[in-house]
Amino acid sequence: xxxxxxxxxxxxxxxxxxxxxxxxxxxxxxxxxxxxxxxxxxxxxxxxxxxxxxxxxxxxxxxxxxxxxxxxxxxxxxxxxxxxxxxxxxxxxxxxxxxxxxxxxxxxxxxxxxxxxxxxxxxxxxxxxxxxxxxxxxxxxxxxxxxxxxxxxxxxxxxxxxxxxxxxxxxxxxxxxxxxxxxxxxxxxxxxxxxxxxxxxxxxxxxxxxxxxxxxxxxxxxxxxxxxxxxxxxxxxxxxxxxxxxxxxxxxxxxxxxxxxxxxxxxxxxxxxxxxxxxxxxxxxxxxxxxxxxxxxxxxxxxxxxxxxxxxxxxxxxxxxxxx
Ligand code: ADE
Ligand code: ZN
Numbered sequence: 001x002x003x004x005x006x007x008x009x010x011x012x013x014x015x016x017x018x019x020x021x022x023x024x025x026x027x028x029x030x031x032x033x034x035x036x037x038x039x040x041x042x043x044x045x046x047x048x049x050x051x052x053x054x055x056x057x058x059x060x061x062x063x064x065x066x067x068x069x070x071x072x073x074x075x076x077x078x079x080x081x082x083x084x085x086x087x088x089x090x091x092x093x094x095x096x097x098x099x100x101x102x103x104x105x106x107x108x109x110x111x112x113x114x115x116x117x118x119x120x121x122x123x124x125x126x127x128x129x130x131x132x133x134x135x136x137x138x139x140x141x142x143x144x145x146x147x148x149x150x151x152x153x154x155x156x157x158x159x160x161x162x163x164x165x166x167x168x169x170x171x172x173x174x175x176x177x178x179x180x181x182x183x184x185x186x187x188x189x190x191x192x193x194x195x196x197x198x199x200x201x202x203x204x205x206x207x208x209x210x211x212x213x214x215x216x217x218x219x220x221x222x223x224x225x226x227x228x229x230x231x232x233x234x235x236x237x238x239x240x241x242x243x244x245x246x247x248x249x250x251x252x253x254x255x256x257x258x259x260x261x262x263x264x265x266x267x268x269x270x271x272x273x274x275x276x277x278x279x280x281x282x283x284x285x286x287x288x289x290x291x292x293x294x295x296x297x298x299x300x301x302x303x304x305x306x307x308x309x310x311x312x313x314x315x316x317x318x319x320x321x322x323x324x
Contacts, residue, residue: 004302010285011092012094013313014274017077021064029077052250058167085284091128093131094131095131130313134164139168139169173199175210191212196218196221204221216232223263243255
């Protein structure tokens, strides 16, 4: 199965580029930028990646970003992941990034955007890896701030594919961001949102009804609501499910207990992604291999999952036709 999965052209719809920061690069950037880290070594950092829940992970995720200060750091961060992903047969990545997490630290939006856009161009040119840009907003920050950042990003609207909604889900319902998502729609941007990762199934319904999203990131808790399952099946809304992330953040006890087989049995439009590969044990290929082992899926299932992702990816139709 490994040679097949490695060779399979894979499409990733749910990847936080800041979550691809491997400890080795974190240490290199810390040295380059004179930033102190709370770990004595790469080994110590990896040992700390043992999470009880989403918040436990987010604390280290935001701390890890402290080494990203200059345009070149964002370029190196993204290229480091793009090279690894490309070597593992990934042909397209829709990349979330978190501008508020950088603005809060005094890193200007221009620095983030220039570094990431340069990496996107380099990946498309030299790796034949296409990249979609999802500007994500932190749901545990004020809604007004999100709107301000979206307006601040005006010079880059043309370069964005979508906005997203991420960070701590509990007690931060999608309805908090109705105005932000309405504005993004007005601007002509697609919309996606994390929902039903740790939060209830009702947040998935809200994201569909009130934010008018085209995808749900995670969405595994839809299984708690029969009417919602029927709706997702009928609409064929894509769920970007992240199996190893769900294990690492204790959304499920272990991969064999993961609801992925049930989600497929329900006829839902499922894709798989890595979420934060540096923190959750590996990238898209590792997630494929883990699913093959846990669920005994055959080649046909993986081909279907990647066809689902390709159909919904933020890429131009000419490239989609080539990859089909
Ligand atoms: N930001 C980065 N990874 C995330 C996740 N899995 N859920 C919510 N926000 C995130
Ligand atoms: Zn995510």
